[in-house]
Amino acid sequence: MRIRATVAAVSGALALSAFAVPAAHADGSASYRTHAATIREAAIAGSGTGSAKTAFTAATETTGQPYALDVTFSNLKIGKAYKVGTTSHVAFSVSYTLTHGSDVDITSSDFQTGPYIYKGSYDNPSNMLFGDKPATCTATSSTTATCKGNIDIYPADGDLMNADAGSWSAGALAIDWNGQQNSTNPDLSKVGVADQGGLGTTLVQRNSTLTADAGPEPVYKGRTLTVTGKLSRANWEDNHYHGYANQPVKLQFRKAGTSTYTTVKTVYTNSYGNLKTTTTANYDGYWRFSFAGTSTTPAVSATGDYVDVK
Template identity: 45%
Template sequence: MRIRATVAAVSGALALSALAVPASQAADGGIDKTTAAERFGVSRSAMSTAAAAEELPVVSKVTINGAKGVVVGTTAAKKFNVSLTASHSAGIQDAYIDLWHGKDLDHVDGYLPPNEAAASCTAVNATTSNCKLTITALPGSDLYMNALAGTWHVTAAVLANDEAGSVYWNDFYSTHRVQRLSKLTVNAAPEPVKKGKTITVTGKLTRANWETRKYAGYTAQPVKLQFRKKDSNTYTTVKTIKTNNRGDLKTTVKATVDGFFRWSFAGTSTTPAVNAAGDFVDVK
């Protein structure tokens, strides 16, 4: 049996109904993400008693999107891999991973469930397995408001291969970032330019707006102007300025040698770091 089959057998219905996308809305307007106890059709006290009487699976590692933030744009669905490593004396039968957003389980406003009905588990040895799933995040649906950008909770669950069907479930196993895709442009002019003359470097920092499904300027953000010489592979920071109320960037520098200018944004909790492609300036 798999985790979901166990849930159905115990509760009489597949409590993981939130696998549908978008997730269903609760009566208070939030996402209906039930607690582990509700999913398994037993009370928390019963779960605690059972946990004390049986050996539970042990989760040693959970990886979301290769340990990189989940970055989502304005239109394309973002599909990413999730996995965990778990062990039990009887071996591992199934695993489950989801991401959810909210201050607690009573106030969930975002939910990203796995695509598969069961995990793909590969045994490392008789007791330990690596289990893999995928999750898809769709802007405007799963990610229906910009306030969902930032830190999400990670749920990890494992079903042992013993007769009791021992289950480990933790809605607060770890956290992971889900972010709004950022873009950055640059233009250095004039080109070519005489040595010692002024170069004007402009650009724009934008990020995905999940509500309008368009890109909008990211305002009041510090962005570094960087330069590398024509024969170098290393950029150095010239100065740092902030974007204006439209996300625009503009500054001036003196022309010295041939090379590339770019803007570099370090990122925030809601928006990933991004570098503009270098713009070459020929200095005469």
């Protein structure tokens, strides 16, 4: 579920159903992400910084705008990069420090907080990803807590488009629902929201695969060896892997009995992601291709193919 696409499509009475019933994924689990995304967008719209018309703005059944909750975030820690394939659910942990006013009860059942990542600008992102569940927090003083929550990605459910690959920013959100979370006619003026972006960055990358096949096997010493392979990456729009065209890939060799690969030459994938090159066979050992990666696609090395030299 792409958050921006889902929220923007909801209006009028449908907004309340989106508010009351969290989104479900293929595994059937309900999530808090729809609540978090929708209330965040309502708060952004109310602040005048966002340009999108929100589900809450369109719903005549709601009243008011969320108020500013006395909560701030710091020390957010997120991984450098995450690989996402075509079908498997990907979850990764984010931690941060939450600081709150004395009037905010973070132990209340009505209080929720969680991390999120967003693509594009903070006030009008092209996509956002939350966790299925709120973060868990442990108080470290009367006004601070350390919190840890997941970001959950479901590529098979349309969470990502290919254009989403690359750099994302990280933020954190806190909501004090004050009894309005399951209300049929929520009064948003009773809902407190704290939202902070720009707390970190990460890469969300299209997972890559690489193969290598060297032949003939065996081969006589000094004869020509041909190595073929293919570099592919996940396509988040059709949920298949396709060749990654015009990319530099290193041909590497590891002599039998050693543990280190040495680069022999650099070759480029063709328009279908295929690789083919020749070299001279001198020693028994393993041949492979190795791709250094890009901001949108992670590095990957093929399994070495052993060739016996006669």
